Amino acid sequence: MKIRDIGWIVVVAGPIAALGLLLISSSVMWRFNEKLLLSELENRFGRETATAAAPMEVSFSEATSTRQSVALAEVLDSASEMEAKYSHVIRFEFQTQTVTPEDQQILDRFLAEYASDLGPMLAALDAIDFEDEPIWMPVEHGRIDAWAGNISLFRTVWRLLYTDIIAAVANNESERAVRSIERVQRISHALLLPQTPTTELVRIQARTQLHEALEFVLPKGDWTPEQLERIDGALAERFPYRESWQAMTQAEQIQAIRKLRGEVTQETNFTEVLQAPSRRRNWLAYRNELERLGTDSPTRLIEAVDKLIEKQATLAGQNRLDTLVSFPFSNAAPYLDQSDNLLASSFMNLENDRKFYRTAVAILRFRDRFGEYPTTLQSLSRIDYPISETISLNQWSFGYFNRNNETRLVIAGRGEKWDGRWTLTETVIEFPPARPTTLSD
C-alpha cells in the first residue's frame, strides 16, 4: 500500500471513526454520570431516602399526626364553607371602595354576621395545639409528583382572618382584631411541615395578608397602648429566612429524587426527554449551592442567588459529553429560570413590610405616649424603638411626613425582580389627627 493510499484511508476513515468515538464515549459518560449521580444522592440524603420508592415519604412521614390532621381537615372544610358563603365580603375591596353611609350600614351588619359565623371555626382553630405534634396532612405519592392536596386551602384561612381583622376594626372591636393578628402570626409560624417551596409560600402569604390588613386597620383602629404593644410583639418577630430557605431548597431536592434517578421523564414541547445524567447532576449541584446560601439577610441572598445563576451552567464538573446521546433533543438549559430570584425577593419584600408596619405601630405608640406624632423617625428612639427598624433593607429610610396636621408614612422600593429589572410600588399610611394625650410622660 502506498503512502497516498494510507493518506486517503485516514482522510476517509478518520472522521467516521471520530464520530463513532464521540458517540461511544458519550454513552459511556452517560453510564458513568448515572452512577456518580446515585452516589451523590446517597451521600447527601442517606441510602434509605436516596433509594426509596417515595423519597419524600421516608423523609417526612414521621411528621404526620393522624389526630391533628383530622382536626385540621375539619377546620379547613369549615373555612371553605365560610369562603363560599362570604365570598363577596372577603373579596370586597375595603381599601379602595367608596361606600355611601346607607351601604356602610348594610356592610357593617354583614360584617357583624360574618364575625359571629366565623366564631366556631376560630374556636376550633385555637383548640389545635401547633406545638404539640407536628402537623402535616398525608401526602399522596400515587402520582408522578407527590400531591398534598389541601395545602392551598390554608390561603382561605389567611383570607378569612384578614377579613376578620377588618370586620373587627369596623365594628370597634379592637381586642378581637388583635387576637386575629396574633393568630396569623402564631399559626404561620408553627404550621406546615415539610417546608417545600409551596408550603413556604403559603406561610409567606399569611404574613403578606396580615400586612395588607394592617395597612387598612392601623390608622382606623381605636387601639389601647397594651394592644399596640401586642401588635408590636407580633411584628417584632422576623420570618425565619435562613431556616425557611434551607428547608425548602432541601425539600425541593428530595422531591426531585425520582426525576433525578431517571424514573420520570420530562415533558417538552414535542415529546418526553430523559435528561442526560450530567444535566441532572448539574441541577442537583445548583440546588445544593442554593441551599448553602442561607443567610439571615434577604438582600444578601438575592445577590448570592444572582451570582449563582450566572455560574450555574458550569457547576458539577465538565463532563457533559453524555448530553450528545439524549434523544431526540439535547435540551439547552430548561432548568434555568428566575424563580429562585423571585423567591429571594419575596423574602426581601416581606422583611421590608414587616419593618414598615412595625414602624407604623411605633408611631402610634409614640402618639399614645406623648400626645403627638414624632417629628422625625429618629424621635422614635424615645420609646426605645430601634432605629434600624425604620430603615428598609435597601438602606433607605422610610418616608415620613409630619406637617400641617398631616402625618404620613411611606414605603417605596418594595418590588419584585423579574427579568433582571425591578418593578417598584409604594404604600402610604395616613395617620388620623393626633388626639389629646391621656397619659402624661
Add this chain to the structure above:
Amino acid sequence: MVILGGMLVLSGLAVLGTNPSSPTGGAFAAVLGPFGGAVPVLALGLLAFSWLGVMVFKQDGSVERIRFLADRGISPSVAYAARQALPLAVVATSLFLYGSWLWAREFRYGETTQMPSLLAMTLFSLVIFGVSQWISQLIRTLILSIILAPLLSILSVAWLIFGYTMIGFPIWGIALVSLFPFVATALLMRRYMDATDRPLSIWLASVVIATMISLPVGHAMYRVFSTPGMSDSQRTALLAQGEEALRDASAIQLTFSWTAPDTFGPDGKFRTPVGQLVQALEGYAEEPSDWLTEFETLRADPSLGAMCDPYFAEQWQVRTTAAKLNWLNAEEAEASDAFEAFAKWVEASSVLLPAFRQSRRLIDQGNADRMESMLVELLTSEPLQSKLDDDRIRAAIDSLGTPDSRADARRRAVLASWHGVVTKRRLNWLALPVLNTVPQGLTKWLKPRYDESFVLAALEGIDACRESGADDGWRRELHALQQPEGVFEWSRYGDSMRSLPTSITQMRYGMKEYGELWGREWEYRSLEGSK
C-alpha cells in the same frame, strides 16, 4: 461538491449564529422565528446530505468509472466501500463538528433553544444519506435522482419521526431501519457493476419500502395486542349483564344552586358592589333542601336514582363537616340551633345516599362512597353517641348499606357504565390516566383494552370487598391504570394511606380515582342498631 460544501458551511454558520445573545444571531433569530431559527438552516444541511448520497452512484461520469472498475475485476465490496467512503466522511465530519458545537454550548449560560441531539442528528442523517444513495443506484438518470432523493429521504425521516412520537417506535428501531438502504445497495453492487441489476433492484426496492413501513406499524400492533383485555366470551357475557343493569334504571341529574349575583338589578340598574354582596348573601342556600334542586322529588320517590358531579358531592361533604364543627364549637346558647342545622345535613344525606347507590354511573358510586364513608365516620364519632336517638340521626344510620349491598350497586354501575362506553350511549366514563402515558397515535386502539382491564380489576375488587381481608392485586391494577408512574405503596391504593381516616385522604378539587374507598375499614365498622 463545491456547492454542497458551501451549503454545509452556510448551515453551520447559521447554526452558530442562532445564539440569540450575539448581535448577528439576534438578527437570525428574528428572521427565522421562535425555534431559534435552527430548523430551516438544519434543513439546508440535510438537503446537502441528501445530494451527497446521490453522489455515491450518480456523480458526473461515475457510471463509466464503475464499469471501468468492473472490467478490471475489482471486487464489488471494494468498489462499494470506495464509492461510499468520501461522501460518508463529509457527513461524519459535519456531524462531528455539530456534536462538538452542541457540547461546547452546554456550558453557556442563558442558552434556551432546543436542538436535536447528536444521536438524533446522526440517525436522521444516516436515513437521509442512505435513502439518497439507494435512490441514486436505483434510478438511472441523474436529474431524476437529484429531485427524488431529497423528497423520498425527507418522507422517510418524517415517517420515522411520526413513528417515534406518535406510535412509540423505539430508537433502536430507527437505527435498524436506517441500515436497510445500505444493505440493499450492497447486495446489488455486483449486479449494478455488471448493469444487470434490473428487475431485481425493483423487487428489492419494494421489499425495503415494505419493511420500512411495516416495522413501526408491526411494533405498534404488537404493543396493542399484547395489552390484556377481555376474552370474547367474557366480553359478551359482561356486556349482557351491563345491558341488563341499565334496563330499569332511572335517575335524575342533581344540580346545586349557585350564588353568583347579577351585576344588574331587576330595575336594569347597575348594582353597587355592596348591592351585589347583599344579593349574594341573601341568596345563599343555608339548608340542604334549598341548595339542592330536586331534593323533594328524591324524598318523595325512594326508587329514583341521583346523578351529580363529583365536585358537588365533595362540597356536600365540606358543608356537612363544617356544620358539625359549628355545632361542636358553638357557644352554649347557640348549641342547639347549631345541632339542628347539622342534623338537617345528616338527614338529607340519608335521602341522597340511597339515590346515589341507585345510579348506574360509576362516578355516582364514587359520590355514594364518599358520602357513606363520611356518614360512618361521623356516626361512630364520640360526640354523636349521645344523639343516636334523634330521628334524623337514626334515618342516617338506616340509610347505610352493607358490604354486599354496596358491592351489588358498584358492580351494576361498573358494568352499566362500561356498556354505555362500548355502545357509545353515555359519556360519563372518565378517560383512564394511563392513556396519557402511551403514544398519542395508539390511544384509540389501547383505550378499549385498558377499559376492559379496568372493568376486570374493578369487578375483582368489588367481589373481594364483600368480605374484608382482600388481597392487593386489584388495587395494584387500579393504581397502575389510574395513577401511572406513581408509587403504589404510598398511593391511596396502598396500605399506608388506606389505614387512615377517609376524611384526610381524599384530595380536594375533583382529583379522585375510582375505587379508592372500596374495602377500607369504614365498610366493616359496626354501628349500633344498623342493619
